[in-house]
Amino acid sequence: xxxxxxxxxxxxxxxxxxxxxxxxxxxxxxxxxxxxxxxxxxxxxxxxxxxxxxxxxxxxxxxxxxxxxxxxxxxxxxxxxxxxxxxxxxxxxxxxxxxxxxxxxxxxxxxxxxxxxxxxxxxxxxxxxxxxxxxxxxxxxxxxxxx
Amino acid sequence: xxxxxxxxxxxxxxxxxxxxxxxxxxxxxxxxxxxxxxxxxxxxxxxxxxxxxxxxxxxxxxxxxxxxxxxxxxxxxxxxxxxxxxxxxxxxxxxxxxxxxxxxxxxxxxxxxxxxxxxxxxxxxxxxxxxxxxxxxxxxxxxxxxx
Numbered sequence: 001x002x003x004x005x006x007x008x009x010x011x012x013x014x015x016x017x018x019x020x021x022x023x024x025x026x027x028x029x030x031x032x033x034x035x036x037x038x039x040x041x042x043x044x045x046x047x048x049x050x051x052x053x054x055x056x057x058x059x060x061x062x063x064x065x066x067x068x069x070x071x072x073x074x075x076x077x078x079x080x081x082x083x084x085x086x087x088x089x090x091x092x093x094x095x096x097x098x099x100x101x102x103x104x105x106x107x108x109x110x111x112x113x114x115x116x117x118x119x120x121x122x123x124x125x126x127x128x129x130x131x132x133x134x135x136x137x138x139x140x141x142x143x144x145x146x147x
Numbered sequence: 148x149x150x151x152x153x154x155x156x157x158x159x160x161x162x163x164x165x166x167x168x169x170x171x172x173x174x175x176x177x178x179x180x181x182x183x184x185x186x187x188x189x190x191x192x193x194x195x196x197x198x199x200x201x202x203x204x205x206x207x208x209x210x211x212x213x214x215x216x217x218x219x220x221x222x223x224x225x226x227x228x229x230x231x232x233x234x235x236x237x238x239x240x241x242x243x244x245x246x247x248x249x250x251x252x253x254x255x256x257x258x259x260x261x262x263x264x265x266x267x268x269x270x271x272x273x274x275x276x277x278x279x280x281x282x283x284x285x286x287x288x289x290x291x292x293x294x
Contacts, residue, residue, distance in 0.1 A: 088238025
């Protein structure tokens, strides 16, 4: 049984968000933000639906969490996202001062780690590879169907 | 007299946006997006009002221009912004494939140029230093009053 507070538990919720994106024809990336055990935001990539390049799962989740908590800073929060954030999203996580960032699959092309962990706020803890295979398979299946 | 189509003209509109931010106690950064001579978006920094770290002038302007034009890509557009975009905003400008980006003052601390022009899309033209002194003075005055 999964502990309610485990990283796997929250990443599974992020994966469920990514699956919603896939159903809607969006690149399947999902995100969840937890705050002291509670979910304060869930979001998935909506760039096609909204025709807005900035509508990545992480950005939508940060905006939703900030609205929910009434704070532009989220040091007590953990963001779970199925794919390594891009530069834009890493920049957003910097400004929001996330307490912790956990991602699943890597993104060698557009991921922020090509520039290093320094793109995040110095106080942000980073973890990756959680549910890696499931997160990666979701993306691979999506792009295989597109071809 | 300023030509309606000059960079100075559009940057002056962006400066006016930045001034609105200052009046509202926000870090004074303003942005304007033009598309074939027409203004399709105007925005200013609203991170305090919205308590949302992602509410930078550039991000709000990209979202507004995309909504106006019904397109997540903005290759026919020029973004004018009073301050060098941060990493987050440069990432957004990459995804939106802006045709051209023009900024006023430099930001040695948080500006994207510390990582190079490569953060923008390869097809995006870049210019800076337009109305530099006015853009910089706005920020200096704001922070002098805060001290």
